[in-house]
Amino acid sequence: MKAPTIRNPFAAKPLPEQPDIEAAALRSDRFRIEREGDWRRLEQIVRRLERGAFGRLSDEDIADLPVLYRQAASSLAVARETSLDAATLRFLEDLVQRAWYQVYGPRSGMFRWLARFLRGGWSRAVRAIWLDIVIAFAAMAAGIAAGWLLVARNVDWYYALVPGAMASGRVPGASRAELAQTLAIESSSNGLSGFAAYLFYNNATVCILVFALGFAFGVPTVLMLIYNMAMLGAMAWLFNSVGLLPEFMAWLCVHGTTEFTAILLSGAAGVHVGRNMAFPGDSSILGATAQAGRRAALVMLGCVIMLVFAAVLEAFPRQLAGFEARLIIGIFMGLVWLSVFVLVGRKSADGDAA
Amino acid sequence: MNAADRAHDARRRRQLVTPEGVPLDIVLATRGARLMALVLDYTIIFFSMILVFVVLLVTGVNLNAIEDNGVGEFLFVLFIVLMFLLFNGYFIAFEMGPRGATLGKRMAGIRVAARPQGQSGERLTAEAIIARNLLRQIEIFLPLTFFQSIGAGGSAWIAGSLWFAVFMLFPFFNKDALRAGDVIAGTWVVEAPRRKLAEALSLGQAQATSAEPAYRFGDEELSVYGEYELQSLERVLRDGDDKTLEAVHEAIVRKIGWQAGSGDEREFLEAFYTALRARLEGGMRFGQRKADKFSEVDRSGTRLR
Numbered sequence: 001m002k003a004p005t006i007r008n009p010f011a012a013k014p015l016p017e018q019p020d021i022e023a024a025a026l027r028s029d030r031f032r033i034e035r036e037g038d039w040r041r042l043e044q045i046v047r048r049l050e051r052g053a054f055g056r057l058s059d060e061d062i063a064d065l066p067v068l069y070r071q072a073a074s075s076l077a078v079a080r081e082t083s084l085d086a087a088t089l090r091f092l093e094d095l096v097q098r099a100w101y102q103v104y105g106p107r108s109g110m111f112r113w114l115a116r117f118l119r120g121g122w123s124r125a126v127r128a129i130w131l132d133i134v135i136a137f138a139a140m141a142a143g144i145a146a147g148w149l150l151v152a153r154n155v156d157w158y159y160a161l162v163p164g165a166m167a168s169g170r171v172p173g174a175s176r177a178e179l180a181q182t183l184a185i186e187s188s189s190n191g192l193s194g195f196a197a198y199l200f201y202n203n204a205t206v207c208i209l210v211f212a213l214g215f216a217f218g219v220p221t222v223l224m225l226i227y228n229m230a231m232l233g234a235m236a237w238l239f240n241s242v243g244l245l246p247e248f249m250a251w252l253c254v255h256g257t258t259e260f261t262a263i264l265l266s267g268a269a270g271v272h273v274g275r276n277m278a279f280p281g282d283s284s285i286l287g288a289t290a291q292a293g294r295r296a297a298l299v300m301l302g303c304v305i306m307l308v309f310a311a312v313l314e315a316f317p318r319q320l321a322g323f324e325a326r327l328i329i330g331i332f333m334g335l336v337w338l339s340v341f342v343l344v345g346r347k348s349a350d351g352d353a354a
Numbered sequence: 355m356n357a358a359d360r361a362h363d364a365r366r367r368r369q370l371v372t373p374e375g376v377p378l379d380i381v382l383a384t385r386g387a388r389l390m391a392l393v394l395d396y397t398i399i400f401f402s403m404i405l406v407f408v409v410l411l412v413t414g415v416n417l418n419a420i421e422d423n424g425v426g427e428f429l430f431v432l433f434i435v436l437m438f439l440l441f442n443g444y445f446i447a448f449e450m451g452p453r454g455a456t457l458g459k460r461m462a463g464i465r466v467a468a469r470p471q472g473q474s475g476e477r478l479t480a481e482a483i484i485a486r487n488l489l490r491q492i493e494i495f496l497p498l499t500f501f502q503s504i505g506a507g508g509s510a511w512i513a514g515s516l517w518f519a520v521f522m523l524f525p526f527f528n529k530d531a532l533r534a535g536d537v538i539a540g541t542w543v544v545e546a547p548r549r550k551l552a553e554a555l556s557l558g559q560a561q562a563t564s565a566e567p568a569y570r571f572g573d574e575e576l577s578v579y580g581e582y583e584l585q586s587l588e589r590v591l592r593d594g595d596d597k598t599l600e601a602v603h604e605a606i607v608r609k610i611g612w613q614a615g616s617g618d619e620r621e622f623l624e625a626f627y628t629a630l631r632a633r634l635e636g637g638m639r640f641g642q643r644k645a646d647k648f649s650e651v652d653r654s655g656t657r658l659r
Contacts, residue, residue, distance in 0.1 A: 028635050049452050052452055073372060084584055084631050085631070088551070088552075090549055094547035100378065104475065110480075194430040197430065197434040286471075286540070287471045290537070290538070290541075
C-alpha cells in the first residue's frame with residue numbers, strides 16, 4: 001500500500017505526457033509535437049506572471065521567457081502557413097498575445113517607477129508643458145483681477161463670487177476686528193489633522209476635475225480657473241478694504257504657494273490636452289491627444305502629491321503659526337517646488353524618455 | 355456561428371505587428387462586456403465602502419462625533435484617505451498589474467492595452483493608466499454632483515443626465531469603442547486571450563500509423579472539400595455530439611459517392627479529417643490553397659482570412 005501523500009493544491013500541474021513523435025502522420029503534427037513542450041512551458045511562465053507570482057519563477061524561467069516567446073512567435077508564423085489545425089493555431093495566437101503582453105508589459109514595478117517619476121520624470125513633464133503653464137497662469141491672474149475689479153465696482157458681486165459656506169464671516173461690512181479674527185492663530189491642534197485630510201480630499205478632487213475638463217478642448221478648464229481665482233480676488237479686495245491685505249496674504253501663503261501651484265499645474269495639464277486635441281500639428285488627433293494625455297497624467301500624479309503637502313500646511317502652520325512664520329514657510333515651499341521643476345532630472349533628460 | 359455574427363466579429367478584429375514582425379489579431383471587447391465590468395467594479399467598491407462602515411459601526415465608532423480625541427481623529431484621517439484611494443486608486447492599481455485589468459474586467463474576460471499609434475504594438479505604461487482613470491472624474495462623478503444639487507430644481511437633473519449620457523454613449527460613436535479616458539491615454543480595451551491547447555485530433559488513432567488503414571481515400575474524394583469544411587469537421591469532432599457526427603458522416607459519404615455504413619462514424623470521420631488535412635497542408639507547402647468547397651485552388655499562396 002502506498003503511503004498517503006499530501007499534495008499541494010497550488011502546485012503546478014506536471015506537463016502532460018508528450019505523444020510519440022513517430023505516431024504523427026502529418027508534418028504539421030510533427031511540427032507541433034516537437035515544439036509543444038516549449039509552448040506549454042511558456043504558457044506556465046506567462047500564467048505565473050499574470051498571477052503576479054514572481055517569487056515562484058526560477059531565474060532560469062525568467063531568462064528563458066524572451067527566448068520562448070520568440071520561438072512561439074515564429075512557430076505561429078510558420079503554423080499559419082503550414083498547418084490547418086484550427087485548435088493549435090488559435091492556441092498559439094492566444095499564447096503569443098499573452099506572452100507579448102508580459103514581455104512588452106509595464107517595464108518596472110510600481111516602486112521603481114515611482115522612484116524614477118520623482119527623480120526626474122515629473123519635473124521633465126512639467127517643463128514640457130511650460131506653454132500651457134503660462135496660459136493657465138494668465139487665466140488665473142485674469143481671474144484674480146476680475147474678482148477684485150468686479151467687487152470694487154459693486155459690492156454685491158462679492159456674494160455672487162464667494163459662496164456663503166466659504167465666506168464664514170468674511171463678508172463686506174464686517175469690522176476689521178472680525179476679519180482679523182478669521183486669520184487668527186488657533187489655540188490648539190485638535191481636529192486639525194482631520195481637517196487636513198478633508199482638505200486634501202476636496203482639493204485633489206477639484207484638481208482632477210480641472211484636468212479632466214480639459215477634454216473639451218481646454219475651455220471649461222480655463223473657465224474654472226478664472227472663476228475660482230475670481231473668488232480669491234474678491235476676498236483679497238475685502239481684506240484690503242480694511243487694511244489687512246498683508247496679513248491675508250501671509251495667511252494664504254503658507255499653503256497657497258503649494259496649493260495654487262498644484263491647481264496651476266492641473267489647469268495647465270488640462271489645457272495641454274485640450275490644446276493638443278485642437279491643434280494636433282503633424283500627428284493624428286488621436287495620436288497627439290494620447291501623447292499629451294500621458295504627459296499630463298505624470299503632471300497630475302505630482303499634483304496629488306503636492307496637495308498632500310498643501311493640506312498639512314493648511315491645517316497646521318496656517319492655524320498655529322504667526323505672521324512672519326507663515327510668510328517664511330510659504331515662500332520656502334514655493335522655492336522648493338520651483339527648484340524641483342527647474343532643476344531636477346536635467347541630466348538624463350535626453351537619455352530616458354520616462 | 356452564423357454569418358451576421360462573423361461579420362460583427364470581423365468588425366471588432368484589429369491587427370498589430372509585434373517587434374518580431376509577427377502580426378497578431380486582437381479582438382476589441384464588446385461594449386456590453388465593458389459595461390458589465392464597470393458595474394462589477396463599482397459594486398465591489400460600493401461593498402468595500404459598506405464593509406468599512408460596518409466595521410466602524412461594530413467597533414463602536416461614530417463618524418459624526420469623532421473629532422474629540424486623538425484616536426478618533428486618526429481614524430477619520432484614515433477613513434478619508436481610504437475613500438480617496440478606493441475611488442481613484444482601485445482602477446489604477448489593478449490595471450497597472452500584470453493582467454492589465456480590474457477585478458470586474460477580469461471577470462468579464464477583458465483587459466486594457468495600449469492602442470498602437472501606427473502599425474506596431476506598444477507598451478502599456480503607468481502614465482497611460484493614470485490618465486485614462488483620472489477621466490472617470492468627469493465621466494461618472496461630476497454628473498453625480500449634479501444630481502446631488504437637486505435642490506436647485508429639475509434643470510440639474512436634466513443637465514446631469516445629459517452629461518452622463520454623452521460620456522456613456524461616447525464608445526458608440528467611434529470605431530474602436532473608445533471612451534473619453536481611452537482617447538486621452540491612447541489605450542483601448544480588448545478581449546483577454548486565455549485559450550488552452552487542445553489535443554491534436556489527427557494523433558493517437560490506429561488509422562494514421564497502422565500498415566493496413568481501415569479507410570483509404572483517393573484524390574478524387576478529397577478534392578471536393580476546402581479549408582472551411584475541414585475546420586467545420588474539426589469542430590464537429592471536438593464537440594463529439596453523436597447526432598451531428600451521424601449527419602456529417604452521411605453528408606460526406608453522399609458527397610464522395612460511397613456506400614453509407616453505420617456504427618463506425620467517428621473512426622470514419624477522423625480518418626477523413628486526417629486525410630483531408632494531409633492533402634490540404636500538402637497543397638499549402640506548394641502555395642496552393644483552397645478556401646472552401648466552392649472555390650478553385652488558389653495558387654497565389656496568399657494567407658486566407
